[in-house]
Amino acid sequence: EIVMTQSPATLSVSPGERATLSCRAGQSVSSNLAWYQQKPGQAPRLLIYGASTRATGIPARFSGSGSGTEFTLTISGLQSEDFAVYYCQQYNNWPVLTFGGGTKVEIK
Amino acid sequence: EVQLAQSGAEVRKPGESLKISCKASGYNFTDFWIGWVRQLPGKGLECMGSIYPGDSETRYSPSFQGQVTVSADKSISTAYLQWSSLKASDSAIYYCARHSLAIPQSELDVWGKGTTVTVSS
Numbered sequence: 278e279i280v281m282t283q284s285p286a287t288l289s290v291s292p293g294e295r296a297t298l299s300c301r302a303g304q305s306v307s308s309n310l311a312w313y314q315q316k317p318g319q320a321p322r323l324l325i326y327g328a329s330t331r332a333t334g335i336p337a338r339f340s341g342s343g344s345g346t347e348f349t350l351t352i353s354g355l356q357s358e359d360f361a362v363y364y365c366q367q368y369n370n371w372p373v374l375t376f377g378g379g380t381k382v383e384i385k
Numbered sequence: 386e387v388q389l390a391q392s393g394a395e396v397r398k399p400g401e402s403l404k405i406s407c408k409a410s411g412y413n414f415t416d417f418w419i420g421w422v423r424q425l426p427g428k429g430l431e432c433m434g435s436i437y438p439g440d441s442e443t444r445y446s447p448s449f450q451g452q453v454t455v456s457a458d459k460s461i462s463t464a465y466l467q468w469s470s471l472k473a474s475d476s477a478i479y480y481c482a483r484h485s486l487a488i489p490q491s492e493l494d495v496w497g498k499g500t501t502v503t504v505s506s
Contacts, residue, residue, distance in 0.1 A: 311492035372444035
């Protein structure tokens with residue numbers, strides 16, 4: 278099983294600022310990495326796939342980068358609706374697709 | 386519009402069986418893998434297993450192999466997750482989600498709203 282480690286666990290950011298979230302894989306997952314956003318009481322929503330491609334309808338302030346074992350999700354100019362929990366997921370090692378533990382982005 | 390409609394919340398006693406459903410619409414159900422994801426109360430996301438409705442090929446994460454059964458009925462575009470003997474530790478929210486490509490090594494691009502399962506004596 279590929280362990281996905283996200284940091285930090287909680288990120289306090291002021292509206293309008295930039296948030297940088299990290300995800301590390303225990304072994305290379307190539308670019309087979311996705312990011313999801315989950316708000317309380319809602320299902321996760323796909324933000325980024327292929328490490329850097331925005332999903333349909335996702336605003337340009339969300340961007341992803343990285344490959345291999347180190348990945349980053351950047352949210353530029355945080356808006357109120359962006360405060361949520363973010364998960365990374367590798368889908369390189371199927372059928373054991375693993376998620377990171379999540380990063381909660383909260384209002385500072 | 387592509388949608389996955391999940392069945393409603395369930396309450397069961399330990400040892401009871403349960404089958405929850407996920408009905409797909411807006412796309413060809415047999416062309417994409419469907420996965421099931423567990424979220425324990427206040428915790429993160431875990432992939433349980435996936436099924437290809439076209440031929441019912443099914444694969445499980447080792448942690449869930451033998452614990453649950455994933456199935457599908459392509460005649461009604463519905464996937465299922467079932468337990469034969471529930472435990473209190475099965476209490477969680479269960480999501481179905483579609484893999485974006487015709488291969489399971491792909492991201493989950495459409496999600497159901499989740500089914501809450503509560504197991505309590």
